[in-house]
Amino acid sequence: MTVLGTRALNRATLARQLLLDRADIPVLDAVAHLGGLQAQEPQEPFTGLWSRLRAFDPAALDSLLTGRNVVRTHLMRRTVHLVTADDVLAWRARHDAMLRQRVLGTYRRELDGTDLAELAAAGRAVMADGEPRSMTELARALADRWPAPGPRALGEMLVAALIPMAQLPPRGLWRTRAGVRNVPLSSWLGREIDPPAPDGSDPAGQALVRRYLAAFGPASSSDLRAWCGLAGLPASVAAIRGELVTFRDEQGRELLDLPDAPRPDPDTPAPVRFLPAFDNAILGYHDRGRIIDAPHRGLSVAGARVVLVDGRTAATWTTKADTVTITPLRDFTRAEHTAVTEEAQNLASFLSDNNSDRVQIKPPTFGV
Template sequence: MTVLDTRALNRATLARQLLLDRADLPVLDAVAHLCGLQAQEPQEPFAGLWSRLRAFDPSTLSDLLTGRDVVRVHLMRRTVHLVTADDALAWRARHDSMLRQKTFGAYRRELDGMDLDELAAAGWAVMADGEPRSMTELARALAERWPAVPPRPLGEILIAALIPVVQLPPRGLWRTKGGVRNVPLSSWLGREIDAPPSDGSDPVGQALVRRYLAAFGPAATADLRAWCGLTGLPGAVAAVREELISFRDERGRELLDLPDAPRPDPGTPAPVRFLPAFDNAILGYHDRGRIIDDAHRGLSVAGERVVLVDGRVAATWTVKDATVIVTPLRDLSRTDRTAVAEEGEALAAFLSDNESHRIQIAASPS
């Protein structure tokens, strides 16, 4: 069986994630291809798409949100993702059990002994009027019935798990601040959530396997599970296995992939790319060694924005006073610093509507 080394996996990841060459895809198609974007920080998807698409206009993504073509929902790993409306409806029921388990697990002590189905029914009754509500407002509406449960766990189990909701604009619009206001997903989109098949088959799970590999492969089943947070996928993998090809990584893990998916030559040059906080190009794997060193793995869950140099995490970045500030994690060559500066200047211009091209690169660590 062919072994793919770390660099080969890196270049495949960059190609699938639209980070090797910026794509000409429409924004909606890019969101679909990427299986959504991590969006717990509302402005981060804009930088993520700017790094992936040519001539990206942030107003287009805002229009897709207000036009209900994309939505902000709790899905993969119980985190807020920006996904297409079609994917939200198709995937939400498949994530239901995971969302319940993870949210209940986070508040096991506070929610111990509660009948979650009863709580869900009560929450649905409150939300039935169609009025947008914050998590706190929903919890307060039910506080008299469950007075012993603190508002935070009561509201979060409802909003993140029991009631499929969407976070309404202006939350998530370009350069717009807005609190989280929720309405049921089905009422916002005017369509019901796809129900699981009655015959016990798992077409959604099988589609997730294919979609994940198209955007993240080649990958192990542990990587797939780490990306979505779902258990119970071995059956879906087994059902599509005949469609797939296999490799091994340098650790001996079996990697699955779509036969015709891009696997560029490992020597393909990789441009500098600025990634937003919690980008799935890093979080979408159990073994993240293809793109980030173990010594820096904690950055991927700490909300640090990172810079890819030669395809790997080599620096962090932030913005202050319209200046992009880059902090290297390792020594950068003069050529690399020049490439980082050029891409950082372009990012500063994007973030400031061409009012600033300022970038500051700190000294490399000694």
């Protein structure tokens, strides 16, 4: 079986994630290809798409949100994701059990003895008037009936798990600060969520496997599970295994992939790219070594914005007062310094609506 080294996996990841060459495709197609973008920080998807698309216009994403073509909702790993309307309707039922279990994992003591079916029905009854509500408002509406869990546990279970919700604009619009207002997903989109297959098959799970590999492969089953948070996909992998190809990584782990997906030459040049907090290219894997060196793995869970140099995490970045500040994790060569500066200037211009291209590069920080 062919062994793929770390550099080969790195280049495959960059190609699938649209980070090797910026793509000339519509924003909706990019969001679909990526299987959504993690979006609990509302402005981060704009940087993620800017780094992946040629001539990205934030107004295009705004239009998709207000036009109900993409939505912000709890999905993979119980985190807020920006996903297409078609995908969330196709995938949401497949995530129901995982979402409930993840909320219970945090609030098991508070919700002990709570009839979740009864709670869900009561929550839907409150939301039936079509009025958008915050998580706290919904929980308070039911607090007299369920006083013991407290508003935080009630609200999390209702909004993140029991009632599929959409977070309404202006939350998530470009350069907009707004609180979370929720409405039931099906009422916002005007379509019902796809139900599970009546024959016990799992077409949604099989589609998830294919879509994951298209955007993240070659990858292991544990990588797939780390991305979506679902434990019950071995049967889906087995069902489509005959249409997949397999490899091994340098540790001997089996990697699955679509046969015609891009796997560039490991020596393919990789441009500098600035990634937002909690980017797909990092959080989409259990083994994040294809992007981040072991001493810096903590950055992936800390929400650090990172800079890729030659395809690997080589710096972190922040922005304040229209200045992009870069903190290297290692020394840059002269050519790398120039390339990072140029891309940072482009990013500063994008984030400031062309009002600034100011960049600051700090001395390297080692051992993060």
